């Protein structure tokens with residue numbers, strides 16, 4: 001075990017898989033010499049050379065389009081999109097091509113590729129360096145969507161994503177890149193896609209959260225504990241495919257459910273979880289499923305602290321499941 | 325470089341090392357215009373220095389300088405009429421000054437305070453100045469290029485003679501919108517001047533990694549428009565080349581791509597450290613070609629520059645910026661209401677409900693946010 005930050009765990013995962021499998025290549029804007037604007041790819045070009053870790057022209061469309069071509073031809077691209085907010089020029093390639101390749105070709109052609117991208121708010125980045133647009137990708141059949149919240153999960157999930165035979169959107173909560181620290185297994189470490197994690201056990205309310213929201217919910221759970229509420233926190237870790245049994249079992253035990261996320265509320269992934277719980281656990285619910293998320297506005301700059309769900313809003317959400 | 329007109333190969337320049345204008349090249353601008361260009365360039369530099377210092381002191385969240393590119397964008401925009409429109413990127417701070425946008429409007433945007441035209445909704449330097457026909461800036465690279473083409477198409481449809489100027493970097497030429505913007509402008513003969521400020525870098529990615537083309541200007545031929553390369557550290561050359569392009573556009577002869585060859589003297593932004601990836605030697609070579617020093621020598625020769633005047637410009641800029649910063653820091657944050665307004669013309673019922681939810685929250689606001697890393 002080594003203690004590292006979530007950011008270092010990204011680098012560790014990439015390094016581990018690049019050593020393990022020489023088909024793995026890493027590319028994107030500024031990932032080479034500079035090592036990425038967050039330094040997630042630092043040292044990779046030195047170790048593996050510019051053939052396997054390289055800078056591209058400033059074109060997300062080009063980055064993803066060529067990643068698809070590489071995957072078709074049998075290597076394992078791990079493409080970085082500098083901020084999730086800049087992925088939209090590549091949307092067509094992701095949605096129309098990568099996501100549908102296996103299906104439309106009857107399985108003749110597949111797209112085992114990973115698109116890594118920092119996402120989420122809390123860093124004073126305004127509209128274009130803060131968005132949580134995971135729902136667009138979850139809505140697209142054929143894409144797996146992964147969001148870690150701890151360094152160990154980051155490493156294990158990223159390695160699993162690189163080994164996966166389907167396209168994976170791997171979203172990194174940049175707000176906790178350097179603040180999330182923890183023990184990470186050295187060398188080989190795989191966390192299977194599709195398996196969630198019980199962050200803490202509790203009996204009164206199930207709180208489902210992912211990415212940077214997990215830590216906020218842990219603080220809120222501490223507060224709630226002081227007020228006599230026992231909170232169970234579930235981190236799905238993979239949004240697609242979702243570990244439904246883990247969430248449903250928990251809700252059947254607690255009878256209450258709050259979903260916490262940063263994205264605008266309407267059509268959010270949190271709405272999907274709420275719908276699943278309502279549909280499959282209605283007989284166990286003792287209160288409404290409550291969504292605590294961003295507001296239905298673009299991500300703000302000066303008022304970011306009001307926009308982001310914080311401990312107060314999570315607590316309020318928890319109370320709403322009792323008093324409605 | 326003895327030519328008297330610009331082409332897509334060697335960058336066209338006018339100012340020589342000793343401050344003379346090349347033979348038959350001096351555009352003979354009026355003393356008023358020359359002095360105005362100089363003053364705006366110097367003020368731009370003071371503004372940039374001051375803003376970066378504010379960022380370093382933690383008083384504003386982010387800043388992005390145009391050090392070394394003052395001639396490139398000020399000279400280009402000066403070729404327009406005030407009624408012509410600008411579609412800027414984020415590295416043209418001299419243009420609002422040229423168009424006499426009040427300093428308070430600029431400084432309030434950095435602070436994202438209640439006086440900010442954009443209501444604190446965007447990061448610093450993402451200005452919007454409708455009064456100056458300066459269209460709202462966004463972060464995604466290149467998107468404004470096709471907007472300029474469309475605005476130009478609209479002016480043709482409306483039958484007026486407005487000209488549009490779009491700015492973007494060398495990195496921006498790799499964007500989808502560079503292609504579709506130039507392609508549309510070519511097909512529809514839109515009155516647009518596309519100004520690519522080629523400062524050789526897109527954050528840490530050098531030009532050679534951005535394009536295998538011998539120049540950016542020559543790509544214009546694929547879109548059926550002229551492309552010209554100009555020395556971007558030579559304000560007279562930039563002005564002259566852009567003036568010709570603006571006139572072509574106004575006469576209905578269609579768009580032009582202008583490549584201003586310059587250098588990003590500062591790091592990409594307040595979050596970047598160019599020393600990690602750049603050779604200091606090349607940097608020093610470009611320092612020799614500083615656009616303000618070169619222009620100053622020219623003005624000196626023309627007896628339009630004195631040390632006293634130089635001091636006066638600096639003093640005035642420093643003082644006015646200082647006062648604007650003082651006023652900006654005294655203003656509160658935008659109101660909570662402003663978070664929900666402006667998504668649509670009118671609030672939707674959902675937004676009304678969400679606003680009420682937030683208003684009902686009592687207690688200290690949480691401020692545990694991180695810092696912007698780019």
Ligand SMILES: Cc1ncc(C[n+]2csc(CCOP(=O)(O)OP(=O)(O)O)c2C)c(N)n1
Pocket residue numbers: 029058060082086089415463464465492493494495496497523525526527588592
């Ligand atoms: C679509 C998109 N991708 C990535 C980024 C991140 N980014 C911001 S500035 C920049 C480099 C831009 O270089 P260039 O166009 O040459 O302009 P310069 O900064 O040199 O003025 C990058 C990659 C972005 N803003 N938008």
Ligand SMILES: [Mg+2]
Pocket residue numbers: 493494495521522523524525526527588
């Ligand atoms: Mg550039």
